[in-house]
Structure formats: structure tokens, C-alpha cells
Amino acid sequence: MVAVTLWGSLRRFTGGEGQVEVEARNFKELLDRLAETYPGLKPQIDRGVSLALDGRIYREAWFTEIGPDSEVVLMPYMTGG
């Protein structure tokens, strides 16, 4: 199980939980499980999200592996200028 930290405004879609656990070995599985388990998160996931793995931010990298003790934080899709 991977513990995923969500940002505050997503808690509405997880019954108030700021951290949820899903079974996933990589980002793709993680996003799929999140969208299945918490359908309210799907629109945001479809719009785009980033994931921080042990402090490093990834924009779209489905096959990035997640270790069992990794710190995983969901973030909005990162943008710049």
C-alpha cells in the first residue's frame, strides 16, 4: 500500500481524508486506483496532476516506480513561464 498525501481542497472527495492508501507500484496505477476509489478526484486527475516522490516533482511519468516507503504527494499540474 502506498500512502498518498492530497492537497486540502481534494479532501472533499475523500470523505475528509488528507491522506489515503492505495495499492500501486507506479504513478499510473496510483492515479487509476485513486480515480476508481474516489470518483470525485477524477476531474482533477483528468485535468492533470503532478506527483512528488520523495521530494522530487514529476509532471507526467506514468511508469515511475513507487517504493513501499516512498513519500508520495499529489500536486496540481505544475506550470511555469
Added chain:
Amino acid sequence: MALDSSSKRVFKVVGTRPPRPDGVDKVTGRALYGADVSAPGMLVGRILRSPHAHARIRAIDTTAAEALPGVKAVVTARDFARLEGDKIIDMGEDRTSLRDVRDNCLARDKALYDGHAVAAVAALTPEIARAALKLIAVDYEILPHVIDVDAAMRPDAPVVLAGRAHENVPGGMSPNVTNHSEFGHGDLEAGFAQADRIVERSFTTAATHQGYIEPHACLASVTGDGRADLWCCTQGQYNVRDICADLMGMQASQLRVTASEIGGGFGGKTVVFIEPVALLLARKSGRPVKIVMSREEVFRATGPTVSASIDVRIGMARDGRITAGEAVLRYSGGAFPCETVDMGAQAAFACYDLRAVRTLGWNVLTNRPKEAAYRAPGAPQAIYAVESVVDELCQGFGLDPLEVRLKNAARKGTKSSYGPTFEAIGLEATLEAAKAHPHYSAPLGPGQGRGLSAGFWFNFGGNTSVSLSVNTDGTVGITEGNPDIGGSRASISLMAAEELGIPYERVRTAIADTSSLGHNDVTDGSRVTFAVGLATIKAARDAKQKMCARAARIWGIDEEAVLWEDGAAKPSGPNAGDFPPMTLAEIAAVSFKTGGPIAGHNEAHADGAGVSFGVHICDVEVDRETGATKVLRYTVIQDAGKAVHPDYVEGQMQGGAVQGIGWALNEEYIYGEDGRLQNAGFLDYRVPVASDLPNIDTVILEIPNPGHPYGVRGVGETPIVPPLAALSNAVSRAIGQRMTRLPMSPPRVLEAINAGR
């Protein structure tokens, strides 16, 4: 081949300051920018713009314009291809709906801001085109408009666009509110309970423009068999191609987009405005069409930043420890939805190690042009507000603002205000360097004030393709796909030379059109030196591997027994064989006989760009009679990870700082009661000029980014973040009144001085 570790590496070429490859072209006037090319039979394209801030378009009658001799085509939004469904596209600044891009290029049902394009003509001459625009009859039904972000949030505000709110917006709000986000952790109330002092303030910042000196320009041609060519000044030719192809109903492969030299962008040229319109006109007229925006059009219709209204509340213990921080950000990104506030809400407290922190963000629609990215989009406003309140707390306790920041600085292992735990970061070192800098301890004169601010930006990598060819004469050509805004061709050549072990002078880097190289994300997010550099290093390693293989065959030994060192293939040890090293030039010279041309390439999505921090120190003197602020001294300290070409790193730091100074002191979009922009020109929208400024001192720190083989971090965006608060803190201290509105134009400063009398 494994990536070397960055920290111990001794560089030979990277870190030097050779002349840039495009230098001579640019100092002789030879370099070709967006407006500098022409085509035989070319027509002039001109755009008709709404004079109203908000109006329904009942009808557009173009018959009279079409009948004017010399007019070859007139187009409106109806000429765009029908879009099946919508699509989210990455425009650098945020992910924007393709429909919104289309409707911004040519208004469909409503004109949403003063300057919104409604129709366009192509004609033989500029005079005819201008006359034709006057003959287009647009039947407008004028609607009530809203310009101010706070006003637009009220339930009874005029509705800019309905039905565009994301699911994250709670019910019952104005339809203008389209996005909401919340970040943070910890128990806020407990944190505030531990504070010895709590300061709560509200701030506003005006929308500002990127102010690139080159207006948008493009030249489009479409042939009868459905192929098209587009030349334009853009930060990302691939994005331009994808968007234009979709809007035109074309295949991406049939549209070739070539990026001209670009006369500044800063985020503002990640977006399309005129390109699809020029293509429509070219298709309809059957002739090449050139559109060049006027400066007025640039101001009225291209990307300013968000305008913002912000509340900040911070609690501090007597010893300077911040016990809790909270911010509410209300951003308006103009007439179409955007999510820039998410970035601001994440960045607001990123410089601090806090146990209790919360930021709330709201995006609100107003009748202003759609926001476009501008260096670290969303961060300067939020950090300005936070750094102002921190400064006020320091003043209240009589504490040194630098010591307070050091005490609370985010460091490796800190749980950041936006969630993840920081890897190695350079904030503490940057603050220490600021403390040690003579500027920080220099005495101040009467009427002067010193301001300090830290700043932060994320930086990104992204999709990148690079191809590297080894020529038979021992030189190397690199093809990359990111327009060079600030010397990146030099930096890319430096990294290739470093990796291959050859002199910089033997490498030439060129920028590809969309048909010559695979996809590259736009030049944004400070990504180029990081991500293109990474791909270049990998492409060079690919080529080195091939050259080692060639040498191995020539020597008749195993590939594994050959290594690359100092620009040559060498047997890896005495057991491998006793052969003199073969240089790159020697291997290249015989390449046609040893298996054919040698090239390396890399296509990847780069992540791990590494966040970057900066600290700015600023001294000002305020004229108490006029309210005018003079910047006396300015120092920028920033962590660059590794400065590949230090001149251009300094250039980014200085240029960004001065843009921030302009934002803080003078620049703003000013609207009249009628919702029209009142200062659409450089005379009234005043960007800093040379005589306004002192030298901008720079200190580059190099705390290697663990995510890059040379330790490179993006540097281009962070420098615009700290100036807003650095200036505001300096002015506030100079006049003894806390400033809470940007820009601090002389009348506002005078008002504050008088309020304090």
C-alpha cells in the same frame, strides 16, 4: 553509462564565459525576428478588436470589407474548424482548453475584454487593411462588465462566463469563481495560540505585462494541397503547431512551424494569438499573410499577469519563530479560466519551515485579457504578501529580518508548505551569503530604507528531443527544439563540449523547426538549461558510446575495453591493448569507412528540475515631497545549482530583478470606468529605463541539483519573485508606513506618507 555524480565533478568548459553563437548576428542587425521576414505575394493581416469590455456579438457583417478593392480575405470565428469535443493543452502557464484558445484568438459569442479580437482581414497594403477593418460592422449588445477581482467574486457581479467552475469550487459562489485550492498542514489555531504577536494584512497587486520589446509577429502560408508553413516568434513552435493544426482541422505533420529569433517572451509567448488567424487568412486568400501586432495590441490583447487581492495572517513568537501562517489568494486570470492561483498558493510559504500553514486560492473571471505566464507565474504576488508580513513582524519585535528568515528557513528534510519533503535545497546558504554580503551591513542614510525578501520557484523539466551529429571534420552539430531567449544555445554547446571533451568552438547548436526534430515542450518553467541540457548530455553520451565502438573495431578489441576520456577513445587499461588514443576528430574522419555517419540522440521527459531559492537586498530613498522612490543599491543572491554560462545566469538574475522592480514601483494595467485599458503603450505603462536603476549586483551560489548530472537548476524565474517584497519592505521602512498595494507609484507612496503625518 551511468550518470556521473555532480558534486565532485571538475568542469573544463561548463562554467566558462565564451561568446554566444548568435552574438554577431544580433549585434549586426542580421538576426531575423518575427517581423523580419517576407514572402513573395505576401498580404498584410490586421485584426479588428472589441472596443467594449463585455458585449454580446449579435452579428458581424463583413460584406463591405470584402468588397473593398485590395481586400483578399476576411475571417471571423466561424472560419475555424468545428471542434469535436474539447481538449486540454499545455500552454506553459497552465492547461488551457483548446476552445478557450480559439475563442481568445477570435471572439465567438461575446467579446470578453477591451481589445478582444473579433475579425481579421488580409489585404494588399496596410492602408487597405486598415480601411477594411472600418468597414466591418459588428452588432454589439453591450453588457455590464467587471474588472476588479474582489468585485467579480460578489454574488451579484456581472457574469463573464457561466458554467466554467471546476468541481472544487463550493456551491453558491459567483459563476466567475472557477477554481479553488487549499494547501497546508498542521493545527493553525494551536500555532496562532503560541504566537506572541499576530499580524494580519490585506494586499493587492496590479496586473503587469511581460513587456517583451518584440510584438507578436508571424507569417503564414497555406498551399492548395493542405500543407502550411508558419514562421513566428514563440517560446514553443511545437505547441503552436499542435494548437494551430487542431484549430485549422489539419494534420500536425502538414503544418511546419519555424520559430524566429525571439525578442523576449518571459512566459508571454507560450500562447497563440495571431498565428491561427494568419493561417485562416492565408488559407482563405491563397496567399502568404503576415500579421504584426502593434504595441497597443500587445498591451490590450496579450498576456498580462493575474491581478491579485491577498490576505495574510502570520503568528510569531518573541524569539522570531513563526508559529503559524495563513494566506488567502484571490487571483484573476482575466476572461478565461486559469489555475495560476494553485501555483501561488503552493509557493506562498515555501521558504519557511512551518508546523502550521494553510493557503487558500481562488481564481476569478474578470473582463480582462486572458492571463499569460510571466516568470514564476503566481508566485511573486503570494510571496510579496507573505514576505511583507514577516518583515512587519520583525520590525515589531526589533528582530533582524535575515536572522528571522534563517531561523525559519526551509531546509533539506523540511515538510514544505505544499506537501513534499525538500531534497537538498539552497535557501539557508543563500541567506548566509546575503548576511555575509557587504551590502547587508552597509550604513543607510536618512530617508533611506533597506528591504529584504526571499523567493522561491519550482522549475520544471518536460518533454525534450535533442539530436547531435558528429561531422567528419571533428566538429559537432546539435539540433534542439527550444527557442533561445537568453543565450541557451551557448549553454547547450557548453554542455555538449564538456561531455565530449572538445572545445566549445567546435560545437554549433541550432534550433529546429517542427518538421526536423521530435517534440519539445515550450521554453518555460526555467526548463531549457536543465532539460535540454540533460538531453544534450545524454545525446553526447550516446555518440560517445558509438565512437568507442568504432575505435574498438578499428583496434580489434572488445567495446567494453574502450573508454572515453579527454575527447578521445582509449583502451580502458593495459590488458585492453596498447593503442594510442583516437580523438573525436580522428574517429569522425574515418566514420564513413567504419560504419557510416555518427550521431547521438535523446528523447525523454525530464523530471527533477530542482526548486530554486533567491534572496534580494534592496536600498531605496523616498522623496517625501513627490513620493518617488529611487533604488540606490540592489543585490541578488541565488542558487543556480551549477552556472553553465555564468554571464547568462547573471543576466537572468538581473533582468528578472529589474522586471520585479518595475512591478513593485510603476507597472500596472489601469482601467477606466468603461472597462477600457487606459495605458496601452510604453509611455503610460512605464517599464524601468536605464536611468531609473543602479547596477544590479549578483552572487551565484552553486548547490548542485541532485536531479541533474552537472547539478544544474533552472534559474530564469525565481529572480522576479523577491523584488516585490524587497522593494515594499524597503519603502515601508524608509517612510515608516507599511505599504500594501503594488505598484508603489509616487501618488500612492505620498498618500501613505500623508496618512502617517
Added chain:
Amino acid sequence: MKTIQVATTINGDSAEFVCGHDETLLDALRNRLGLTGAKEGCGTGDCGACSVRLDDRLVCSCLVLAAEAEGARIDTIEGLAQGETLHPLQQSFIDLAALQCGICTPGILVAAKALLDRNPEPTDTEIRYWLAGNLCRCTGYDKIVRAVQDAAAKMRSA
């Protein structure tokens, strides 16, 4: 539309062109003579990107009518280098990284040349005030001022 015939000298060469009666010198240079080194940043005299010299006077060519060039001598960025040899200002701008995007550079070089012609040893402040009509959005001006000083020093010792 009626056109006007103009005979002039550009960068030392005699040149003739026709122009509209309300056409700017900038447009004539760029569109009729193919000299696109002068840039249009604003068209209203506020940015200096279009700077050229008209009989030694530094002007914004967007504010000058093309017809005014009749009988005059015009010097543009294209004439600053002597063949292959760059003017010291051009060389110093490259050496000291005084340009990023480079769109302001032609105008700034023309203006800086005009300054050094009349004042070979300017102070930083004099340079900053002289160039106050030339906007640069990329560099923050720091390296531009240094490059002008560097070129001035080299020209004095040449």
C-alpha cells in the same frame, strides 16, 4: 496612392526608394530597403528599438517620415561594422553578454555610438541617462552599461 521618390545615402551608399507620403522611415528601411536591423517595438517613440542616425542626429525612425530622408545621410546598425570587423561596441556587447534576446541591441548600439562620438569618456550615469530612451526588458541594463564602458575604454586606447 501617390508615392514619393527619395534619394538618400544609407551607411555610405547612395540609395533611392519610393515611399508613401505618410510612411515612416522605419517602414521604408525595413519594408522597401530590406534593412530589418532597426526594429519596431512600439511605433510611438517610446522604446528606441528603431534608433538610427539621420545626418548625425540620433532619431527614432518610427517618428521620422521616410520623405524626410531626401538628401540626408542615414546610418543604421547594418553599417556599424567595417566588413568583417566588428565595431568595439559590438564586440564588447558580445564579450560582456550585454544582450539576451537581442531585439533592443541594434537600437542600443546605434544610440551608444552616438554617445561615444560626442563623449568618449562618459560616466555610468551619463550612459544611463543617454540610453534612457532605449528599453531593454531582458538585461536590467547592468551589462549594457558595462559593455559601453568597456568599448569606450578600448576606443580611447586605440
